[in-house]
Amino acid sequence: MAGIEVSGVARAFGDVHAVRNATFTVEPGHVAGLIGPNGAGKTTLLLMLATLLRPDAGAIRVAGFDPLTDPAEVRARMGWMPDLLGSWASLTVREALVASARLYGRSTDVATARAGELIDLVDLDELADRPTRVLSRGQKQRLSLARALVHDPEVLLLDEPASGLDPVARAGLRTLVRRLASEGRTVLVSSHVLAELEEMADQAVYLSAGVTAAADEIARAASTARDWRLRSLDPDRLRVALDAAGWAEVARIDNLGAVVPLESEEAAAQLLAHLIGSGVPVSSFAPAVGDLEHVFLDLSRNGEDDA
């Protein structure tokens, strides 16, 4: 049974079609990145998965249940972290988590124990007995994540979880999300910071203007030429070697080294072998943009061409 199954989902607000046609599946144990530009419909899609918004068309299954007909079953199994940070301002962090757990039907004892665990997990120990209104944005973000986990859900929906987090907390979030997935949970993370998703997600859902990209589009976009960045201890020798290999016209030389568009990983391997063979001291050889970003940029470029 898939953790999240979405097929042909659409939702409009008046004449604004926020989501036109979303179709994807996320299996348990996987982290899927929900990727799209601002206004692509990411939050609307997550609200529909979180049982808060009724889709106009299409079918959704979260943890095997339909949010429309069995919202209570879905809610018992799904944790949602909204993009809009809200907390009961005058309750303390601990009280807020206990209250959330109780709202999920946990007894006071269980709720108190769970709140303690989560405060440890998201590293809010020092603030546990302060009112939530004193929390900074990043701390509220962590509280919000803890609240999403309060009932130990099978499916996690995280809407922009990393915004406002410092680098240490981001690293912590990454580890936590990977660990949650390895425990067999299904995680869907939305973000427009692709570098971050790159390290967290093992699959991606591209959403652009309310439409998810089909698998063949993604494959095509992934296989288009992409830029690789080369650095050498000896820039002059690098330039000469590129010239000799016939890359002079397409390579862009700058003070950091060179950027070369390559069709495939095989082409990259060949070029690297050639440069090493020519005795160029290559110190760095890597894609200039991450996989997600490459596909995302390519898809949005095609979208613009179509329009």
Added chain:
Amino acid sequence: MSGFLRGLRLVVTIDLRQRVRTVAWYVLLGVFVVLVAGVTALLVLATDAFLDGGGGVFSSIVFFVLLLGTLVSPALSANAINGERDAGTLATTQVTLVTTTQVVLGKWLAAWITALAFLAAAVPFLVFAVALGEVPATTILVSTIVTALELGVVAAIGVGLSGLLTRPLFSVAVTYLVVAALSIGTLIAFGLGGASAQSEVRTTSTYVDWMAVERDGVPPGEEPPCLPPETWTYDVPRFDHVWGFLAANPYVVVADAAPASFDDRGTPTDLFTWIAVGVRQAQHAPELEVVFDECANWTPSGAVVDDESETPREVYERSVPSWFVGLAAHLLLAAGALAWAVRRTATPAHRLPRGSRIA
């Protein structure tokens, strides 16, 4: 069912726990107590002379508590749902296992309990008024319960509107307008409505010709000389068509619900009963054909005019208790507002209020 109550209690607890940590709330309560104390002191001074103590003070304090309660309650209730939505805590509650009905009813109960705190703060003054004079225990009980119910009605309207309207400021303002419509609008509607639907009263009077009696005398056993009947007309307002407006006034509900107290001549002994008699009097259609016949009741020493005017007590007793109608209408309004708010707040949401986001 116990699951329902458990969730309801949880929503109420979370809401109240936040309210009791707000400083402004204590300030408001303090100001309220000071105002009620001041009013009580002034009432005692003002009524000592001509009213028999406690009754007048008691009913005035109850009205004052109702006035302040209905003024404070919208501010405490009418941002319950849209305020939570603005704060971003509504959606995170709605994704849990509590239902929308529990959330809306819980918010209402919390707002009501908060308003009841004001009534509770006024209790010492009510006790003082009772100690002053003879206020029947039933009056104390009934007027306190009905006042509490009216505060619940205002809280329900506030919470209902906060679920229907997007902006807290707007829903608070509309709730105040509803309270004003019930408290003052009903009086205006009653007065203007009654005055605009007037009926003509025809009075026919037949008098004894006293000049002829003086001049000629009247032999025993004979009819006195009579003047020809005189007829004239005038217009009266028809309050009996519009008494329902008055019945919908919360002050009238409280006054009319309290058990009436009359002296042995059938005259009301407290403010509540005077209001109740006035309201019930309005239920009765005025007599449109008035016949006054002095001749028919003639005696040699003068006319016996039959004095059949009712005492206030008789009017009171032959009328419909209007508080029942008014309170029923209020409870219906409150239940409707809450039910509508539940419908509009239910998830998965069908439509969103313009310009709002659900999270």
